[in-house]
Amino acid sequence: MGFHRVHLRADDGDHLTVYVPLTEDGYVDPGGHRPWLLKALWGGFSYVGELELGGGALNRVTWGSGDAPSMTDFGTARVVRGALIMIHDTDSNSQKHTFVVIDVQRV
Numbered sequence: 001m002g003f004h005r006v007h008l009r010a011d012d013g014d015h016l017t018v019y020v021p022l023t024e025d026g027y028v029d030p031g032g033h034r035p036w037l038l039k040a041l042w043g044g045f046s047y048v049g050e051l052e053l054g055g056g057a058l059n060r061v062t063w064g065s066g067d068a069p070s071m072t073d074f075g076t077a078r079v080v081r082g083a084l085i086m087i088h089d090t091d092s093n094s095q096k097h098t099f100v101v102i103d104v105q106r107v
Contacts, residue, residue: 003033005107006079008099015041016087016099018051018074019107026080026104028053036075051075061087079104 008016017039021032028036028051036051038061049063051074059075068090077085083101088094 002106004079005103005105006101007103008085009102010097010099012097013041014043014097014099020051020075020079022079022104026078026083028075028079058088 002021004020004022006018006020006022008018018036019038020036021029023029030053038047038049038051040047040049047063047065047067049061049070051072052060052062053075054060057076058071058073061070061072061074063069071088071091071094072086074085074087077083079085079101081101081104085099085101086096087099088096
């Protein structure tokens, strides 16, 4: 267990970096230290946000820019190199984007 920096990339060049506590098995540790922060280069713009675990399969990213929250399976899915993570533009019914975990490092 411990805090990790997770780098994700989409086919269109968008990038995410997420700072979260992960278990030895690669899952987000819900009891780990917070906040769980994200940095994103999305559609040519830079964003920062915070990951919040939900009660189901999708979790929420609250963006510091005030944009509508995004939904994601990050925090539910196993976070290991090569894993696919889905992020929706807003809610679970909006367009989803697939990101690939390209690096996981303990920090």
